[in-house]
Amino acid sequence: MTVEFLRVSDLHAFYGESHILHGVDFTVNRGEVVTLLGRNGAGRTTTLKALLGLVGSRSGSVMINGREAIALPPHRIAHLGVGYCPEERGIYACLSAEENLLLAPPVGSGGLSLAELYAMFPNLAERREIQGTRLSGGEQQMLAVARILRTGARLLLLDEISEGLAPVIVQALARTIQALRERGYTIVMVEQNFRFAAPLADRFYVMEHGRIVEGFAAAQLPGKMAMLHEFLGV
């Protein structure tokens, strides 16, 4: 049974005078992994930020779990059960790895415990006392993902989590996403790395010039490759 968890309609976003998103429309069902594809500057990162209210201003409609979020401040949106992993990872230099992990308040029930997270990411357990930004790139990415799993968020917004990481780390992240999908999380990923995203996603949306130009299910992927070549150069 498909239940809609996120419905974005006619979403516009602005930074000062610049109009970045020009009416974004898409939906994500509960338990789905959806990937936003597109070139750099197509508006994918801004779409995630606009969902959270982290842009200058925005209009349109963002329905999260049946609640309209367009007029809510960011901290209220998070409490609708949203977890955010920003492109720059957002690890705090002034906090230890464990303080980073404990930073985000609970936004829903059923978050993973510290013990479960350390079992999932053993490196973080060893390095818990280290200053967050002194972890390796891969460890920081694990930390950024683990941080939002502790909060009980059910909708995860993951921005370029495979970017700049060694292949072995990227594979570990892919297994993590797979495990999260099996646990029923709803995930929206922004990915440049098509090989990473392709086997994980249930559906894809392609963005161009601040709009969604194409949406299709994983099963339709082979027939869409020519179009993706054109849009993404993959």
Added chain:
Amino acid sequence: MTQLFGIPVAVILGQLMLGLVNGSFYAMLSLGLAVIFGLMRVVNFAHGAFYALGAFAALLGLQKLGIGYWPALVLAPLAVGALGILVERLLLRHLYQLDPLYGLLLTFGLALMVEGSLHQLFGSSGESYPVPAQLQGVFNLGFMILPIYRAWVILASIIVCFSTWFVIERTRLGATLRAATENAPLLQAFGVNVPLLVAATYGGGVALAALAGVLSAPVILVNSDMGSSLVVVVFAVVVIGGMGSILGSIVSGLALGMIEGLTKVAYPEASNIVVFVIMALVLILRPAGLFGRE
């Protein structure tokens, strides 16, 4: 009598003690300024006015309502802190998108208004606040006489400063505060009510100033200018310690109070400027301050 460089040791120790009392007020005031600046990037020029309001709240509480020193120690900071939250919610929060200069100008204007009003209402002569009965008298340490109230001020200030440092550096709430200082929008996206945190921080910072005001009431004349004369030195202390550094403001506050005291013994003419000379040297040699991050 024992002497050091031709000066009686008792005189040196007496000035050191007075310097430490002044340093206690510097530390408590610069601590609040540092926390407020760290999180909000607001140079809170109204800090001296909130300090004066703390002292006047204690004085009026005693004269009009019969509220004694000990309850005033809690009630005056609470009242002034609430006023601070009101100032943040009604005025300051509109300025965060602008250049920090606007926050400085607004708080400077507020300080002038508060001090002008206090002057208008209570005149310029000042009033004394009695030392509470439990803290009257002196300790005779043999080598010097230590008034009990002054010892209490130093002790109370060290406890307050250390507790504030502990909360900020060693607790979950403090971790949230530090994170907000580093990247507030992301913290808010994680579900932390950052606007509330900012208002509470401003309220807490000015409540510290008010607490210093109550503590100072029995050792100074409570008057409308008490804040403005102190706040200039306190800003120098913050610059020397490093803008936004918690430990820096505590250590430099206490240390500069003592240096001032020693200068009064060695070369009294320089005692009013020694802090500013040190500030100039620090700015030249280590612009981020002694404890600031470069």
